[in-house]
Amino acid sequence: MLPVLTWIDKHSFEDEDEAEAGSCIYSLAFKPDGTQLLVAIGTRVIVYDPNDGSVLVSLRGHKELVYAVSFSFNGEKYASGSQDRTVILWSEQHEGLLKYSHNDAIQCLAFSPTSTTLISCAVTDFGIWTQSDKNVSKQKVHSKCTSCAWSTDGLFYAIGFYDGSITSTGEETARVERPGREPIWSLQFAQIITNEHVSSELLVIADWAQSIGFFTHEQGRLTHKSDKQLDYDPTGVHLFNNGCFFLCTGSNKKLNLQTVNAGDLGAMAQLDAWPWSMAVLKQRCVVVGCVDGSLACYQLMLNTIHALHKDRYAFRENQTDVVIQQLQKQKSTRIRCNDLVRKVAIYNNRLAIQLSDRVLIYRQLTGDKEGESLEYKLMDKINQNFECSLLVITSQHLILCHDRRLTCYDLRGIKQREWIMESLIRYIKVVGGPIGRETILVGMRFGLVCKIFVDNPFPVEVVRLKSMIRCVDISLSKRKLATVDEEGICVIYDTEKKEIINQEPNMASVAFNSANEDLVCYSGQGVLNIKSHWFTPYQQRLEPSQQGFVVGFMGKCVYILHMYSMQSLEIPLTSQLLQFLDNKMFREAYELASLGVTERDWKMLGSEALENMEFDVARKSFFRIRDCRSLLLVNELIEMKNRGSSINELKAHLYAHNKRFRDCVQLLQQMGQKMLLSKCLLI
Numbered sequence: 001m002l003p004v005l006t007w008i009d010k011h012s013f014e015d016e017d018e019a020e021a022g023s024c025i026y027s028l029a030f031k032p033d034g035t036q037l038l039v040a041i042g043t044r045v046i047v048y049d050p051n052d053g054s055v056l057v058s059l060r061g062h063k064e065l066v067y068a069v070s071f072s073f074n075g076e077k078y079a080s081g082s083q084d085r086t087v088i089l090w091s092e093q094h095e096g097l098l099k100y101s102h103n104d105a106i107q108c109l110a111f112s113p114t115s116t117t118l119i120s121c122a123v124t125d126f127g128i129w130t131q132s133d134k135n136v137s138k139q140k141v142h143s144k145c146t147s148c149a150w151s152t153d154g155l156f157y158a159i160g161f162y163d164g165s166i167t168s169t170g171e172e173t174a175r176v177e178r179p180g181r182e183p184i185w186s187l188q189f190a191q192i193i194t195n196e197h198v199s200s201e202l203l204v205i206a207d208w209a210q211s212i213g214f215f216t217h218e219q220g221r222l223t224h225k226s227d228k229q230l231d232y233d234p235t236g237v238h239l240f241n242n243g244c245f246f247l248c249t250g251s252n253k254k255l256n257l258q259t260v261n262a263g264d265l266g267a268m269a270q271l272d273a274w275p276w277s278m279a280v281l282k283q284r285c286v287v288v289g290c291v292d293g294s295l296a297c298y299q300l301m302l303n304t305i306h307a308l309h310k311d312r313y314a315f316r317e318n319q320t321d322v323v324i325q326q327l328q329k330q331k332s333t334r335i336r337c338n339d340l341v342r343k344v345a346i347y348n349n350r351l352a353i354q355l356s357d358r359v360l361i362y363r364q365l366t367g368d369k370e371g372e373s374l375e376y377k378l379m380d381k382i383n384q385n386f387e388c389s390l391l392v393i394t395s396q397h398l399i400l401c402h403d404r405r406l407t408c409y410d411l412r413g414i415k416q417r418e419w420i421m422e423s424l425i426r427y428i429k430v431v432g433g434p435i436g437r438e439t440i441l442v443g444m445r446f447g448l449v450c451k452i453f454v455d456n457p458f459p460v461e462v463v464r465l466k467s468m469i470r471c472v473d474i475s476l477s478k479r480k481l482a483t484v485d486e487e488g489i490c491v492i493y494d495t496e497k498k499e500i501i502n503q504e505p506n507m508a509s510v511a512f513n514s515a516n517e518d519l520v521c522y523s524g525q526g527v528l529n530i531k532s533h534w535f536t537p538y539q540q541r542l543e544p545s546q547q548g549f550v551v552g553f554m555g556k557c558v559y560i561l562h563m564y565s566m567q568s569l570e571i572p573l574t575s576q577l578l579q580f581l582d583n584k585m586f587r588e589a590y591e592l593a594s595l596g597v598t599e600r601d602w603k604m605l606g607s608e609a610l611e612n613m614e615f616d617v618a619r620k621s622f623f624r625i626r627d628c629r630s631l632l633l634v635n636e637l638i639e640m641k642n643r644g645s646s647i648n649e650l651k652a653h654l655y656a657h658n659k660r661f662r663d664c665v666q667l668l669q670q671m672g673q674k675m676l677l678s679k680c681l682l683i
Contacts, residue, residue, distance in 0.1 A: 003255065003268040003286070003298040007053035010294040011041055025289025027068045027108075028279035031075045037279065037287060038078055039295065040066040045080045047094065050285065050297060061088045061096055064105075070118070072111045079118055081106030087120045087129070100136050102127065107145045114154030121145035121159060149187040152201060156220050160184025164207060170220040180209020189217065190239040204246065206234035212248065214260060228258065236278035238286075244318040247286060249275035255288055255298070259320050265340045266356075269298060304564050307346045307392075308552050309430070310514055313559070313566050314351060316341040322353050324376060327568050328557065331367055331374040343391040345398075347430050347438075351376055352393040357385045359398065361411050382413035392430050394438040397454050401425050406442070408454060417457050422448060426469050431478070439478070443469035449483060463493055471549075475512045475520075482510040482520055490522045502531070509549040511558075515595060518588070519576070521553045528558065530571055532592070538575040556596040573597050577605065586614040590621065599625050606630060610637070610654065613647060633657050 011023060027040040036056065037048040045059040045066055062082035071078045077097070081087045083105040089097045104123035111118050118129040120136075123144050127136040144162035151157070156170040164181035168174045178184065186206040203222060205213040210233055214225040232252035239246045245259040247268070255269040255278075273290040280286045287297045305316035311328045322344055325332040335353065343354035349364035359382040367374035382398070390401035397416065398409045406419040406428070427443035433453070440452045447465030449472055462481055471484040480501065481493045490507035491500055507524035518532045526547050531537035546569060548562035558569045573592055580589035586609045593605055606621030610630070615638055622630040637650050645653075 002301040002303050004301055005269070006051075006285075006297045006299050008294065008296045009048075009053045010292070011039075011046065012293070023293030024291045025277050025293060025295060026066065027070075028277045028287055028289050029069045029071050029078065030279050030281045030285075030287075031071050031078075032073060033075055034281050034285070038069040038071065038080075039289065040069045040080065040277075041289075041293060042066070043082070045069060045090075048295075050281070050287065053295070053297060057094050059090070059094060061090075061099075062086065067106055068109045068120075070109050070111045072116050072118075073113050074116075077111075077116060079109055079111065079120070081109045081120055085122070087118075089118075089129075100127075100129065102138065108148045110148050110150055110157070112150050112154040112157075113152060117154070119148055119150070119157050119159075121148050126159060146183045146185055147187045149189055149203075151189045151217060152191050156217070158187050158189070158203060160187050160205065160207075164209070166203075166205060166222070168203075168217065168220050168222050172220050174220055174222050176215065176222050176224070178205070178207050178209065178211075178213060180207060180211060182208040185233075185235055186237045188237060188239060202239065204237055204239055206237040206248065206250075208233045210234070212237060212246075212258075226260075228260075235274070235276050238278060238280045240280075240283055245320075247278065247280065249278050249288060255286070257319075259318070259338075265319055269296070271296065302564055304561070305341060305344055306561070306566070307344045308559060308566070309346045309348065310552070311554055311557075312346050312348075314344045314346045315566070316344060322351075324351065324374065325566075326367060326374060327559065327566070328554070329367075333367075333374040333376060335362070335376060343388065345391045345393040347393050348395065350393050350395060352391060352398055354386065354388075354391055358383045359386065359413075361393070361398070380411045382409070382411075384413055390425065390428050392428055392440065394430055394440075394454055395435045397436075397438075399428070399440060399454070401428055406440075406452065419452060419457070419459055421450070421459070422446070427472050429473070431474050441472055441474055443472040443483065445469070447485070449481065451478075462495055463498075465491075471509050473510055473512050476514065476517045479517070480512065480520075482512060482522070484508065484510050484522070488524060490524075492520065502534075504529070509551065511550045511553040513553045513555075513595070515555055516591060519553070519592065519595075521550055521558050521571075523550045523560070528569070528571070530573075530576065532576050532579070533588075535576065535579040538571075540571065542569075570596075574601055577601055581605070581608045584612060586612065586617045590617045593621070593624075603627065610634060611651075613637075613650065615641075 025041050029038040037050040039046045043062050047056045049056055062084050064083035066080050066082045068081040076092050077089055079089050086099050086101045088099050091097050102122035107121050109120040116131045120127050125138040125140050127138045129136045145159055146162050147160035149158050156168055158168045160166050162183045164178040166176045184207050188204050190202050192200050192202050201217045203215040203217045210230045212228040215222040216225050232250040234248050234250040236249045237246055248256045253271045254267040257265040257268050273292040275288045276291050277289040284300050289295050307314045311326055313327055314324045317323050320337050322335045339355040345352040351362040353360045361380035362376040363379045365375045365377050366372040386400050388400040388402045392399050400407050404421045408416045421444055424445035426445055429441045431439050431441050433439040437455045442450045445468050447467055449462045450459040451462055452459050465485055467485040467487055470486055473482050479496055481495050484490045484507050488506050490504045490510050492502040494501050507522045510522040513519035520531050522529050526542050528540045528542055529537040548560045551561050552559035556570055556573055560567045576592055577589055589605055602621050602625045606618045610618035615634055619634045640650055
């Protein structure tokens with residue numbers, strides 16, 4: 001996950017009284033549709049545009065510091081609570097609707113996620129406001145309120161107290177005391193989703209005993225699940241990604257990312273002052289408010305960590321897990337690393353996972369046979385913290401890329417050799433080869449494409465372009481090379497003749513078929529192109545959910561990376577098959593059909609091959625579909641040929657067998673074979 005700083009602002013007050021009151025941002029709240037951001041700063045409620053950080057309106061309604069703000073679930077109302085003991089409800093047009101008071105300063109408030117019910121908490125009491133009841137009944141509390149939150153269904157609310165206790169209230173009230181007895185500074189309910197089903201609800205608690213507590217919540221009952229110790233005082237917490245990890249701010253002046261079941265995943269942002277408040281919009285935008293009045297907005301970008309080799313696809317999930325899939329067999333398995341996964345690489349039965357301080361090497365045990373589950377076993381561990389931008393694995397080596405440098409290690413972490421390229425490396429791919437001598441294709445920033453052999457210290461230049469390389473691939477026999485540059489031009493080269501075979505504009509990605517030398521796939525502007533030889537490419541417009549980068553082409557399946565997910569798209573090969581048949585290229589047509597065509601296509605290929613006396617292709621085609629009648633015909637024609645029959649005699653026999661009697665008669669009359677004509681007509 002990468003945070004991108006969108007904007008930053010630091011509010012200052014011209015009024016001396018307001019300036020003396022302080023500029024700490026005590027609370028933040030997003031409007032549900034994301035168009036407005038409420039900021040509690042000083043004695044004002046300031047409404048920002050979260051897209052660019054501009055101030056929409058500044059509201060004066062409180063006489064003292066504003067400690068809390070909250071939007072209703074539908075965005076039609078919002079509320080603010082202040083040190084002046086009052087709660088003000090505002091309309092969507094930023095007009096005051098009503099005001100009610102408590103006996104002490106308001107500490108926190110929250111709207112229900114399903115209704116306009118509002119809970120407001122003061123130092124010594126709390127109250128529930130509803131739209132149907134004008135009177136707000138107050139209830140005394142045993143300790144100072146410090147935080148509050150509603151369950152996701154809006155039926156229960158929880159209040160955190162200064163003495164380290166929490167109460168959950170619905171029809172009944174449950175109470176939990178934290179062992180540190182320190183203030184509960186932040187609460188949040190979140191649904192935990194596993195396998196696309198809601199499994200439970202989690203309450204996460206941040207207290208100033210420098211700990212985060214996790215409780216399962218069921219019908220008002222809180223059950224302790226786990227704790228996580230911190231090395232700072234937390235001021236805000238927010239669960240992410242179906243409860244798998246969370247954001248946390250605190251006294252270390254950082255925006256921290258941590259997993260629920262593992263450790264610290266690192267700081268996403270370094271701040272100049274204590275962050276006191278945090279608001280998150282739909283897991284894609286986070287705003288942090290600090291004690292010095294500074295406000296920072298970050299867009300959260302989930303970067304894809306993945307690797308593909310043939311039909312094996314490995315990708316990072318939940319930041320700490322790696323999922324491996326066999327796309328064609330629809331098998332998968334998961335490896336839980338309990339640490340931040342930085343890189344993954346896969347090649348045949350080898351898998352490499354780079355974590356924060358080590359690299360794990362796995363090998364596939366089972367999964368190739370029908371009925372077997374996919375299983376990987378740890379075989380080696382390299383206890384080194386590598387800095388690299390790209391990572392690939394071969395049968396016996398691990399290759400790391402950093403800027404212009406490629407470094408080769410064996411699977412025990414011993415350095416073997418190193419290559420220094422002439423410019424920044426943009427793309428690397430293992431394209432096969434003998435065990436221990438694999439070939440790596442390297443595309444560089446200034447247009448150079450090289451081949452590197454793992455056992456050879458000298459790179460081999462393949463081609464040099466004039467612009468930067470975006471994508472590169474090589475064909476099965478290494479005779480053709482395809483590149484896509486930064487200008488979107490896809491070029492296919494003949495590496496032996498050093499000449500351009502084909503060139504296409506407005507492309508984003510390209511991939512050769514891993515089982516067919518001449519079949520190539522390239523995509524751009526929502527269109528998928530399948531091309532073979534000099535023929536006109538077959539084009540297929542992609543659905544919006546399928547548009548992405550072509551990263552692999554195996555058999556009749558094209559693998560497309562769309563956003564953060566890999567999709568397998570089956571393409572029809574009939575168009576290319578017809579092109580081969582029109583050009584009498586029967587052996588090439590058979591190789592293409594072997595990738596996967598329909599029974600009708602096999603019948604067409606066999607019939608066309610037989611009519612052109614390509615008996616070997618015809619026999620293999622009919623055998624594929626178990627066409628016994630046609631196989632007997634092929635054997636008859638082969639026997640006739642072996643006895644010395646002419647091509648025309650063979651064709652006449654074929655026409656008669658297929659009930660094309662007119663063609664048969666015309667052919668035999670041309671030959672003057674009256675005797676053979678009578679025999680054929682008796683068939």
